[in-house]
Amino acid sequence: MNFETFKKKYDTSMERMCREIFHSRNDTIRIKKEETAVKNLMAIMDAALNLSVKKGFDAMSLRDLQAESGLSMGCLYSCFSGKEALLHIMQEQGRNFVMGIMAEALKEPAPPEKKLEMAIRTHIYLSETMQKWFYFSYMETKNMGRDEAKKAIESELLTESVFTEILKEGEKTGIFSFEDASLTAAMVKAMLQDWYLKRWKYKKRQIHVDDYADFLIRFIRKALVQP
Amino acid sequence: MNFETFKKKYDTSMERMCREIFHSRNDTIRIKKEETAVKNLMAIMDAALNLSVKKGFDAMSLRDLQAESGLSMGCLYSCFSGKEALLHIMQEQGRNFVMGIMAEALKEPAPPEKKLEMAIRTHIYLSETMQKWFYFSYMETKNMGRDEAKKAIESELLTESVFTEILKEGEKTGIFSFEDASLTAAMVKAMLQDWYLKRWKYKKRQIHVDDYADFLIRFIRKALVQP
DNA sequence: ATAAAAAAATCGAACGTTCGTTCTTTTTTT
DNA sequence: AAAAAAAGAACGAACGTTCGATTTTTTTAT
Numbered sequence: 001m002n003f004e005t006f007k008k009k010y011d012t013s014m015e016r017m018c019r020e021i022f023h024s025r026n027d028t029i030r031i032k033k034e035e036t037a038v039k040n041l042m043a044i045m046d047a048a049l050n051l052s053v054k055k056g057f058d059a060m061s062l063r064d065l066q067a068e069s070g071l072s073m074g075c076l077y078s079c080f081s082g083k084e085a086l087l088h089i090m091q092e093q094g095r096n097f098v099m100g101i102m103a104e105a106l107k108e109p110a111p112p113e114k115k116l117e118m119a120i121r122t123h124i125y126l127s128e129t130m131q132k133w134f135y136f137s138y139m140e141t142k143n144m145g146r147d148e149a150k151k152a153i154e155s156e157l158l159t160e161s162v163f164t165e166i167l168k169e170g171e172k173t174g175i176f177s178f179e180d181a182s183l184t185a186a187m188v189k190a191m192l193q194d195w196y197l198k199r200w201k202y203k204k205r206q207i208h209v210d211d212y213a214d215f216l217i218r219f220i221r222k223a224l225v226q227p
Numbered sequence: 228m229n230f231e232t233f234k235k236k237y238d239t240s241m242e243r244m245c246r247e248i249f250h251s252r253n254d255t256i257r258i259k260k261e262e263t264a265v266k267n268l269m270a271i272m273d274a275a276l277n278l279s280v281k282k283g284f285d286a287m288s289l290r291d292l293q294a295e296s297g298l299s300m301g302c303l304y305s306c307f308s309g310k311e312a313l314l315h316i317m318q319e320q321g322r323n324f325v326m327g328i329m330a331e332a333l334k335e336p337a338p339p340e341k342k343l344e345m346a347i348r349t350h351i352y353l354s355e356t357m358q359k360w361f362y363f364s365y366m367e368t369k370n371m372g373r374d375e376a377k378k379a380i381e382s383e384l385l386t387e388s389v390f391t392e393i394l395k396e397g398e399k400t401g402i403f404s405f406e407d408a409s410l411t412a413a414m415v416k417a418m419l420q421d422w423y424l425k426r427w428k429y430k431k432r433q434i435h436v437d438d439y440a441d442f443l444i445r446f447i448r449k450a451l452v453q454p
Numbered sequence: 455a456t457a458a459a460a461a462a463a464t465c466g467a468a469c470g471t472t473c474g475t476t477c478t479t480t481t482t483t484t
Numbered sequence: 485a486a487a488a489a490a491a492g493a494a495c496g497a498a499c500g501t502t503c504g505a506t507t508t509t510t511t512t513a514t
Contacts (some may be wrong), residue, residue, distance in 0.1 A: 032488065033483095040489095056369045058285040061473060072491045073475085083474065139366065142283045157428075183434070183442055186425070187418050194417035201384075205409070215410055223450040259462065260509095267463095289500065299465045300501085310500065 003209050006125040010101055018042045021093050030078040040079050043069040048086065049132045057087060057140050091148060094133045095155050101126060106162065112170030119162060121213050127196040128209045134196040160185050176224045191216055230436050233352040237328055245269045248320050257305040267306050270296040275313065276359045284314060284367050314370060321360045322382050328353055333389065339397030346389060348440050354423040355436045361423040387412050403451045418443055
């Protein structure tokens with residue numbers, strides 16, 4: 001699998017995500033027609049992501065959001081019940097979306113080495129197509145409420161445990177060797193995270209997503225052999 | 228070197244840092260007596276760091292800062308000229324402090340393998356004693372102005388280049404082997420960063436700073452041998 | 455050594471601005 | 485014509501900041 005194959009296999013478009021938001025939250029959205037709601041939601045999410053990444057969610061005012069999205073105040077408030085609710089929607093919907101695709105990509109059985117590569121590639125490619133959302137999601141953890149923060153932490157640990165399990169499986173079959181499965185998984189996660197947290201660095205160096213994925217897989221494989 | 232040795236060798240106390248702030252910025256600080264200024268600065272920096280880490284610098288109001296530090300509004304404004312200036316002081320002073328200690332730790336010549344270990348340990352131990360500074364510094368990059376952001380990026384790249392140089396040196400002497408020096412250095416940096424960005428995770432798992440440093444050094448060494 | 459004077463430090467009420475939010479009106483679609 | 489969607493002016497709350505009053509500390513004069 002490479003980035004092209006990934007993009008063809010999975011639909012990670014803003015439209016699909018906003019359509020899901022409309023269906024799961026048609027109780028708080030005062031707009032009736034799906035097409036209208038999706039059109040507005042797309043403008044809002046796009047603007048909110050851009051502004052949040054640029055200046056932070058807290059520093060973004062709803063008047064900024066108005067200008068960037070081209071919608072009026074009343075129109076914004078017909079799509080969400082308040083600024084806090086908007087943050088909640090963005091966080092939760094994004095999280096569910098990512099978890100769904102990760103689970104789908106890893107559902108079919110495979111040898112540990114293949115599975116590890118699959119998990120790494122899926123995560124990197126996902127964070128490439130949804131880079132702003134990944135960045136936003138991590139940087140705005142602070143602004144979340146207690147319950148929300150708990151869910152974010154659970155999600156982080158769940159992703160990590162996916163790698164921990166693959167590593168342990170590989171240890172059993174004898175293909176991997178390491179000191180500590182969960183510490184090793186944490187290192188893998190840290191290197192995955194760098195791709196979307198330091199995107200500017202890799203862009204400047206002209207390192208493309210497949211370069212990074214290929215390199216990372218080889219790098220990790222070297223660290224997973226007998227000392 | 229371990230964490231204990233590090234702590235004895237370097238003074239990373241808030242008092243020392245605040246004293247440096249007073250000396251380098253006695254033009255904007257309206258307080259004359261050093262002892263008074265340092266006492267107030269310590270209260271301010273401590274409170275500002277705690278609040279920023281908890282809810283973000285932007286979400287922290289000066290009334291929050293008043294309550295947390297125990298100082299009045301007038302007293303706050305006698306130590307800095309405004310909220311923006313406070314952010315600037317915290318960022319710049321922290322950056323200089325870290326750079327100074329990193330440079331000091333690496334000034335004496337050593338074989339690449341030792342030098343790599345030294346750089347890794349120094350960075351991890353520094354980010355342990357100054358954890359909130361490191362976390363704050365990374366998370367508030369967005370709130371900085373253009374010039375400030377540029378300096379932060381330069382600082383990031385400078386730290387990375389320290390590792391790049393060590394790696395290239397080791398490649399020459401034949402002790403290291405890797406595909407790409409700057410990509411490898413980026414991975415090392417990513418794993419160093421995880422220690423202060425995900426401190427809660429390692430605390431919960433009871434992984435202490437020396438455990439992390441020891442593990443990371445062995446992990447990286449494995450990834451730096453012939454494939 | 456003590457009282458008076460000067461300087462330094464602290465305090466918090468008040469100001470103008472901007473924020474999130476509400477709500478009535480207008481426009482567009484059905 | 486009725487229903488849905490879009491618009492933006494208006495409101496109270498909270499923000500960063502200012503500034504004269506007050507307290508504390510230091511210096512000076514006796």
